Amino acid sequence: MEKRIITISREFGSGGRYIGECVAQRLGYTYYDKKLIEKIAEETGLSRKFIEKTGEYAPSKNIFAYSFVGRDRNGMAVEDYLNNMQSKIIHEIAEEGPCVIVGRCADDILQDRIDCAHVFIHGDMPAKVKRIMELYNLSENEAKKRMREMDKRRRIHYNYFTNGEWGAMRNYTITLNSSRLGIEKCIDIICGL
Amino acid sequence: MEKRIITISREFGSGGRYIGECVAQRLGYTYYDKKLIEKIAEETGLSRKFIEKTGEYAPSKNIFAYSFVGRDRNGMAVEDYLNNMQSKIIHEIAEEGPCVIVGRCADDILQDRIDCAHVFIHGDMPAKVKRIMELYNLSENEAKKRMREMDKRRRIHYNYFTNGEWGAMRNYTITLNSSRLGIEKCIDIICGL
Numbered sequence: 001m002e003k004r005i006i007t008i009s010r011e012f013g014s015g016g017r018y019i020g021e022c023v024a025q026r027l028g029y030t031y032y033d034k035k036l037i038e039k040i041a042e043e044t045g046l047s048r049k050f051i052e053k054t055g056e057y058a059p060s061k062n063i064f065a066y067s068f069v070g071r072d073r074n075g076m077a078v079e080d081y082l083n084n085m086q087s088k089i090i091h092e093i094a095e096e097g098p099c100v101i102v103g104r105c106a107d108d109i110l111q112d113r114i115d116c117a118h119v120f121i122h123g124d125m126p127a128k129v130k131r132i133m134e135l136y137n138l139s140e141n142e143a144k145k146r147m148r149e150m151d152k153r154r155r156i157h158y159n160y161f162t163n164g165e166w167g168a169m170r171n172y173t174i175t176l177n178s179s180r181l182g183i184e185k186c187i188d189i190i191c192g193l
Numbered sequence: 194m195e196k197r198i199i200t201i202s203r204e205f206g207s208g209g210r211y212i213g214e215c216v217a218q219r220l221g222y223t224y225y226d227k228k229l230i231e232k233i234a235e236e237t238g239l240s241r242k243f244i245e246k247t248g249e250y251a252p253s254k255n256i257f258a259y260s261f262v263g264r265d266r267n268g269m270a271v272e273d274y275l276n277n278m279q280s281k282i283i284h285e286i287a288e289e290g291p292c293v294i295v296g297r298c299a300d301d302i303l304q305d306r307i308d309c310a311h312v313f314i315h316g317d318m319p320a321k322v323k324r325i326m327e328l329y330n331l332s333e334n335e336a337k338k339r340m341r342e343m344d345k346r347r348r349i350h351y352n353y354f355t356n357g358e359w360g361a362m363r364n365y366t367i368t369l370n371s372s373r374l375g376i377e378k379c380i381d382i383i384c385g386l
Contacts, residue, residue: 114373117373120362122362122363167362168362169313169315169360169361169362169368170315172362172368172370173369173370173373173374174367174368174369174370174374174382175362175365175367175368176366176367177365177366177367180307180310180366181366181367181386185386188385189367189382189385192381192382192385193374193378
């Protein structure tokens with residue numbers, strides 16, 4: 001079956017976001033990254049900054065932080081509310097038409113749709129560090145630190161809010177090592193799905 | 194860099210072996226599966242049957258069995274000898290020319306070569322069970338049992354003899370879900386590498 005929805009999960013520094021953007025452009029699919037954040041902001045009333053930070057990342061401390069955030073009378077925290085709304089909106093945009101969705105647990109949210117290809121982009125440490133140094137103008141040590149922290153926060157968030165395990169092959173239709181294959185090859189392969 | 198050597202690791206029932214055979218045929222690469230076993234038999238003096246069973250599978254009991262097999266004065270068991278020889282021969286055939294190697298921890302053995310693409314083929318339970326039932330003329334329960342046992346023995350063998358973890362995305366250039374993509378699509382993607 002043709003894959004009209006492509007979700008892209010990625011390690012920090014692997015180029016996954018850029019790959020997603022190029023795939024959407026080449027296929028003429030709607031690209032959801034910032035656009036998804038704006039949509040969530042409109043529907044929830046939450047700030048873009050809060051959604052960007054919280055909709056895909058665990059707090060920078062640790063997973064237990066989720067237990068201590070402010071909860072309402074039903075025991076629901078703003079993080080749970082954001083997660084529920086995010087999930088609802090991702091289901092809606094999947095109905096609207098062909099699209100590429102980067103991050104935000106979209107692979108887990110849309111796991112039952114057979115018209116989806118779920119892609120995970122990872123890479124080798126040296127290539128990822130080099131990319132982060134260039135993109136964010138950081139030293140090697142700073143880049144390594146940023147990478148570890150971002151991947152850790154993504155993993156904790158994913159494992160907390162889904163039944164899956166972040167980066168476990170089983171969740172994904174295809175996983176690609178962008179350092180070994182090159183960014184262009186990854187784009188070709190995904191467009192060919 | 195062009196990938197002139199392709200290693201294929203696979204879950205039982207995912208069609209990985211068949212995919213490897215088709216890829217080799219289409220690209221005109223040498224296909225190593227039975228042929229590799231014959232080569233190892235020639236060089237080691239071990240029987241084809243023993244190599245087939247032991248070179249990729251843990252004993253059907255458990256990992257501790259490795260501690261109890263007969264060892265020589267240097268503490269080496271025939272399993273260790275086979276593993277060392279298998280590794281040496283896989284390095285040799287990689288030097289000889291373009292090829293596809295199925296199983297036998299070849300991805301781990303050749304992990305440092307940049308002219309290799311390491312592929313893992315997995316699949317969804319129902320599709321794999323169906324394939325095993327048809328191929329081996331088994332009932333559904335027998336197929337499930339066989340699948341669990343074979344994957345378990347492959348995993349234990351791989352984790353014992355390599356530094357990696359069987360089926361962990363990180364070891365592979367690309368992983369493909371053959372149930373979601375279809376066998377033909379998997380062949381296309383690998384040939385395009």
